[in-house]
Amino acid sequence: MANVSFTNVRKSFGDFTALESLDLEIHDGEFVALLGPSGCGKSTTLRMLAGLEFPTSGDISIGGRVVNDLAPGKRDIAMVFQSYALYPHMTVGENIAYPLKKRGLKKPERDEAVRRAAELLQLEPLLNRKPKQLSGGQQQRVALGRALVREPRVFLLDEPLSNLDAKLRSYMRAELIELHRRLGKTMVYVTHDQLEAMTMADRIVVMHGGRVQQFDTPDAVYNRPANRFVAGFIGTPPMNQIEGTVQGATFVVNSHRQPIKREAFAASLVDGPAVMGVRPEFVGIHDSGDGLPATVRLAENTGHETIVTLELPDGARIMSRVEAGRKLSVGQPVILRFDPAGIHLFEATENGARLNLDIPVAATLSQSA
Amino acid sequence: MKSKMLRPLILNLVTWSLVLLISFPLLWMIVTSLKPQTELFRIPPTWVPETVTFEHYWRLLTETPFLTFFRNSVVLATSTTIFVVGLGTLGAYSLVRFRFRGRETLAMLVLFTYLLPSVVLIIPLYLMMVNLGISNTLFSLILAHTTFALPYALWLLRSFMEGIPDDLENAALVDGASRLGAFKDVIFPQLLPGIISTALFTFILSWNEYLYALVLVNSESVAPLTTGVMTMLISAFNIEWSLLMAASVMMSVPLIVVFAFLQSYLTSGFGAGGVKG
Amino acid sequence: MTTIATDPPRNGPSPLERSYSRLGMLLIAPTIVVFSAVIVYPLLAAIYLSVFSIYTPTLEGEFVGADNYIEMLTGGVFWSSLLTTLIWTVGTLSLQIVFGVGLALLLHQNIWFRSLARSLVLFPYFLSTVVAVLVWRWLFNDLYGALNHGLMQVGIIDMPLDWLGSMPNAMIGVILVGAWKYFPFVVIAVLARLQTIPENLYEAARIDGAGPIARFWDVTLPQLRSVLTVIILLRAIWDFKEFDLLYLLTGGGPVTSTQTLSLLVYQEAFSLNRMGQAAAYSVGMMLVMLVFMILYIRRTKEES
Numbered sequence: 024m025a026n027v028s029f030t031n032v033r034k035s036f037g038d039f040t041a042l043e044s045l046d047l048e049i050h051d052g053e054f055v056a057l058l059g060p061s062g063c064g065k066s067t068t069l070r071m072l073a074g075l076e077f078p079t080s081g082d083i084s085i086g087g088r089v090v091n092d093l094a095p096g097k098r099d100i101a102m103v104f105q106s107y108a109l110y111p112h113m114t115v116g117e118n119i120a121y122p123l124k125k126r127g128l129k130k131p132e133r134d135e136a137v138r139r140a141a142e143l144l145q146l147e148p149l150l151n152r153k154p155k156q157l158s159g160g161q162q163q164r165v166a167l168g169r170a171l172v173r174e175p176r177v178f179l180l181d182e183p184l185s186n187l188d189a190k191l192r193s194y195m196r197a198e199l200i201e202l203h204r205r206l207g208k209t210m211v212y213v214t215h216d217q218l219e220a221m222t223m224a225d226r227i228v229v230m231h232g233g234r235v236q237q238f239d240t241p242d243a244v245y246n247r248p249a250n251r252f253v254a255g256f257i258g259t260p261p262m263n264q265i266e267g268t269v270q271g272a273t274f275v276v277n278s279h280r281q282p283i284k285r286e287a288f289a290a291s292l293v294d295g296p297a298v299m300g301v302r303p304e305f306v307g308i309h310d311s312g313d314g315l316p317a318t319v320r321l322a323e324n325t326g327h328e329t330i331v332t333l334e335l336p337d338g339a340r341i342m343s344r345v346e347a348g349r350k351l352s353v354g355q356p357v358i359l360r361f362d363p364a365g366i367h368l369f370e371a372t373e374n375g376a377r378l379n380l381d382i383p384v385a386a387t388l389s390q391s392a
Numbered sequence: 393m394k395s396k397m398l399r400p401l402i403l404n405l406v407t408w409s410l411v412l413l414i415s416f417p418l419l420w421m422i423v424t425s426l427k428p429q430t431e432l433f434r435i436p437p438t439w440v441p442e443t444v445t446f447e448h449y450w451r452l453l454t455e456t457p458f459l460t461f462f463r464n465s466v467v468l469a470t471s472t473t474i475f476v477v478g479l480g481t482l483g484a485y486s487l488v489r490f491r492f493r494g495r496e497t498l499a500m501l502v503l504f505t506y507l508l509p510s511v512v513l514i515i516p517l518y519l520m521m522v523n524l525g526i527s528n529t530l531f532s533l534i535l536a537h538t539t540f541a542l543p544y545a546l547w548l549l550r551s552f553m554e555g556i557p558d559d560l561e562n563a564a565l566v567d568g569a570s571r572l573g574a575f576k577d578v579i580f581p582q583l584l585p586g587i588i589s590t591a592l593f594t595f596i597l598s599w600n601e602y603l604y605a606l607v608l609v610n611s612e613s614v615a616p617l618t619t620g621v622m623t624m625l626i627s628a629f630n631i632e633w634s635l636l637m638a639a640s641v642m643m644s645v646p647l648i649v650v651f652a653f654l655q656s657y658l659t660s661g662f663g664a665g666g667v668k669g
Numbered sequence: 670m671t672t673i674a675t676d677p678p679r680n681g682p683s684p685l686e687r688s689y690s691r692l693g694m695l696l697i698a699p700t701i702v703v704f705s706a707v708i709v710y711p712l713l714a715a716i717y718l719s720v721f722s723i724y725t726p727t728l729e730g731e732f733v734g735a736d737n738y739i740e741m742l743t744g745g746v747f748w749s750s751l752l753t754t755l756i757w758t759v760g761t762l763s764l765q766i767v768f769g770v771g772l773a774l775l776l777h778q779n780i781w782f783r784s785l786a787r788s789l790v791l792f793p794y795f796l797s798t799v800v801a802v803l804v805w806r807w808l809f810n811d812l813y814g815a816l817n818h819g820l821m822q823v824g825i826i827d828m829p830l831d832w833l834g835s836m837p838n839a840m841i842g843v844i845l846v847g848a849w850k851y852f853p854f855v856v857i858a859v860l861a862r863l864q865t866i867p868e869n870l871y872e873a874a875r876i877d878g879a880g881p882i883a884r885f886w887d888v889t890l891p892q893l894r895s896v897l898t899v900i901i902l903l904r905a906i907w908d909f910k911e912f913d914l915l916y917l918l919t920g921g922g923p924v925t926s927t928q929t930l931s932l933l934v935y936q937e938a939f940s941l942n943r944m945g946q947a948a949a950y951s952v953g954m955m956l957v958m959l960v961f962m963i964l965y966i967r968r969t970k971e972e973s
Contacts, residue, residue, distance in 0.1 A: 070562075073562070073566055074565070074566075074685070075562050075565065075566075077682060077683050077685065077686040078683075091683050091685070092683050092684045092685050093685070094565070094570070094685060095562075095565040095566045096565060096566065096567065096568035096569060096570070097568075100566060101566065101567075102562075102563070102566045104559045104562070104563060105559075106557060106559050108557065108559040108560050108562065108563035109563075110560065110563070110564075110577075110578055110581075111560075111582065112581040112582065121564070121567050121577070122566075122567035122568055125567055125568030125569050125573070126568055169563075169567070173567075173568075179566075400779075400780075403775070403778055403780060404780050404781050406775065407772075407775040407776065407778070407780050407786065408780070408781070408786065410772060410775065411786045411789050411790055412789075414772075414789065414790055414793070414849065415789045415790075415792065417793075417801075417804045417805060417808055417849070418792060418793070418796075418804070420804065420807070420808060420815055421800075421803075421804045421807075424807065432813070433812075433813050434813075435812070435813065435818070436818045436821075436822065437813060437815055437818055479699050479700045479703060480700070482696045482697070482699065482700070483696065483697050483699075483700035485696055486693045486694070486696035486697035486700075487697065489693075490689060490690060490692065490693025490694075490696070490697075491689075491690060491693070492690040492693045492694050495693075498697070498701075500966060500970070501704075502704075503965075503966050503969060504962060504966065505704070505708050507906050507958070507961075507962045507965065507966075508708070508712070508955070509909075509910035509912075509931060509951070509954060509955065509958065510910070510912065510931075511910070511912060511930075511931045511934040511935060511951050511954070512711075512712065512715050512934075512951040512952070512954070512955050513707075513708065513711040513712065513715065514934075514935070514938075515715060515718060515934075515938050515944055515947055515948050515951065516710070516711035516712075516714035516715050516718060516948075517707070517711050518938075519714070519718075519728065519944075520710075520711065520714075522728065535707055536707070538703060538707050539707045539708050539711070542700070542703060542704065542707075542708075543708070546700065571689065571692055572692070596795055599797065600795075600796075600797035600798060600799070601913075602797075602798060602799055602912075602913040602916075602917070603912050603913060603916075603935075607935075607939065617797075617799070618797060618798075618799045621799060621803070622799060622917065625803065633807050633810075633813075636803050636807070637803070637804070637807065639803075640799075640800040640803050640804060643797055643799070643800055644796060644797070644800055647792075647795055647796065647797075650795075651788055651791075651792065651795070655788060655791075658791075658795070659857060659861075
């Protein structure tokens with residue numbers, strides 16, 4: 024078993040608190056992405072798991088054993104660094120063999136393991152080269168090879184794809200998914216790129232300001248964001264957040280009354296200020312009829328869809344996603360109508376919680392995964 | 393069109409005349425060392441020697457204690473370098489890659505002593521060597537040279553160490569190395585060019601040092617080249633310039649070797665020595 | 670009150686973290702020992718000695734309190750030496766900067782045998798001061814020196830000059846040799862910085878119609894500003910404390926006209942045999958230097 028858990032872990036650097044009370048339970052064999060903007064504490068979390076940073080308080084355990092006091096090399100983990108951190112003075116073969124050497128494996132065994140890893144990652148012709156002579160993608164594969172050659176219980180990956188160009192990145196994403204499927208090992212993956220997190224991870228830890236904002240499946244994080252931060256962070260463009268007032272069964276914004284089903288929301292939803300969240304794909308643009316009046320400010324046609332930026336009379340901006348080729352001109356007055364299925368309500372505070380009542384599918388899904 | 397051709401020519405002429413002007417004293421040193429005594433005191437001087445002779449070099453090696461001085465300098469500079477670079481490498485590793493109380497203060501203290509004038513330390517050091525009964529030995533000079541060489545080496549090595557990515561060491565730790573293992577396997581090979589550069593700087597610094605040798609050592613048998621050659625100048629009844637110029641050339645031999653083969657290490661040491669900006 | 674049985678909360682650094690910092694301290698320990706023995710202790714001893722009157726040959730002395738410092742502040746020798754030090758520092762430093770920047774700009778251009786030219790220019794900096802002084806004393810020689818003859822042949826002077834034996838020639842002489850010896854430092858530092866100025870800045874300036882001179886003032890110089898500050902601070906500190914060059918070239922003479930503070934300290938301790946007084950002078954000198962040192966240290970701190 025190689026489940027990973029953080030229990031009440033805190034980390035501060037002097038007066039600065041990087042992480043406040045982190046609790047995470049990562050299952051054996053799970054691919055978990057730590058996602059968030061820079062400075063959110065995701066790298067610190069990973070580095071503490073690796074033993075490169077020390078928690079100020081709290082316990083970190085791997086496979087049920089607290090590892091706080093174990094040196095990184097004794098935790099049975101492997102790590103791929105953003106910079107790859109290949110040893111420049113060693114050949115590719117020596118780089119991959121290094122962790123085995125440190126574990127006292129004899130040369131023939133090392134060579135065999137290196138050969139197998141090289142075969143898996145198509146590195147055979149490069150084994151005698153120095154890292155400097157390799158392309159970015161090849162270096163990346165060597166770093167992976169060095170990580171997997173020792174068959175660790177947990178893989179840690181720190182933004183491993185961020186130094187690759189877009190094409191190679193999408194190729195490597197597929198490779199990593201395949202690798203995870205084949206090895207079945209626990210993987211903890213740090214990234215600031217939501218596309219990577221959404222496409223690769225079983226579950227995503229969305230982090231911000233040293234706190235976990237949501238820990239759930241990609242589907243849940245997208246469709247049921249826990250709070251305004253997650254709603255505004257996930258999705259390109261992210262979820263629209265419209266300030267208004269709840270009055271009975273309506274959400275009033277700019278004298279437009281949007282009907283809502285009060286029974287679909289938590290009891291804590293009371294009349295008064297609130298924030299309505301709507302993903303751009305649930306914002307319909309119409310020429311006339313009932314709805315929220317707005318003006319077209321920008322229409323960006325990407326080929327398979329059009330992203331429209333709209334301005335409300337009070338100056339607030341709303342994004343909409345409509346089919347490609349839809350003719351909209353700048354300055355054109357339109358009427359917006361929101362699909363009731365896509366309406367979320369949040370508390371009006373800065374990072375207000377989401378108030379929708381959902382059937383907790385997420386929990387059951389992740390348990391069975 | 394004409395100015396396009398002329399500009400590089402003028403640039404080259406100006407630059408090279410300046411370069412030659414700057415190197416003239418050195419050329420003159422070599423020229424003088426090769427002139428026979430009779431030609432030396434001619435007025436006006438001959439710019440190119442009419443006869444080339446190596447007699448001064450021969451006399452220097454056979455009739456003066458030059459070789460003793462040279463040996464002393466080699467021992468002094470080599471020991472100082474090994475001592476200081478050894479200490480400095482470990483110290484710099486600690487200063488850059490470990491967290492402990494007083495680390496920052498220590499780094500600033502190193503920088504402070506790096507700028508400290510030697511004359512402040514020379515009086516107490518002299519007293520210390522006399523009290524320890526080791527004055528007038530090469531060992532006392534090695535200790536004294538540590539006062540400027542150690543802060544210098546530490547500062548340089550610290551800067552080189554900072555240039556090695558943290559993640560290289562982290563990778564080694566995750567791969568199963570201990571801190572010292574990671575140092576040996578990963579950091580040291582990366583630091584090696586920096587160590588060579590620091591060693592060269594320290595060696596040259598120690599090789600060229602004059603004040604400490606002047607104060608701490610007064611017998612010919614332990615004098616390094618700097619004070620030794622200067623005594624040759626002072627003690628001679630009439631100053632034998634050819635001989636002194638030959639000594640100067642010989643004294644610069646290690647430097648010429650470094651310049652010919654290892655100059656890139658010297659230039660990289662500059663960046664590390666605090667001139668960034 | 671009920672007590673709930675829980676694991677004791679983790680407080681403070683973990684054993685692993687503590688073992689790391691122990692190792693860190695162990696690695697720096699030898700350095701600290703040597704440092705304390707040969708630098709910190711002598712430094713404190715210098716301050717301690719400065720309140721004694723000590724006769725150098727016997728090393729015997731007595732406590733005199735602030736007498737040495739009163740002598741320093743009222744005696745005049747310290748002040749005139751300080752003035753000499755400042756003249757020397759400002760003189761040689763300005764020449765170093767002007768020639769250093771100028772030559773760096775020339776050597777940055779695409780000239781023939783550039784690396785050879787650079788080596789030749791660099792050489793004086795690494796040369797032993799003893800060698801530099803011997804060569805220059807031979808050049809300065811009033812009867813057979815190449816300098817006088819060269820200048821006479823060109824027609825700048827018609828009588829040989831007494832270079833090191835009279836004023837102001839002696840001061841000009843040491844300033845000149847100091848500039849010759851130390852300007853390569855400026856060259857290397859400026860050259861390194863010049864190589865990092867992005868070419869497109871010059872292209873942009875060219876498009877905006879800037880000529881070579883305007884490009885120097887508007888592009889090169891602002892880019893060099895921070896490195897020049899560092900160079901000036903560092904060189905000012907080093908020139909201020911220079912001993913070897915001045916001592917060997919003029920010995921402080923004629924009389925005391927080139928006697929800088931470093932030479933004053935040495936002479937007081939080892940010629941006049943007044944070690945306590947010398948220690949007081951050295952402490953005074955250090956206090957003057959402290960201004961530059963703090964400026965430099967603060968700058969370095971800011972950068973890191």
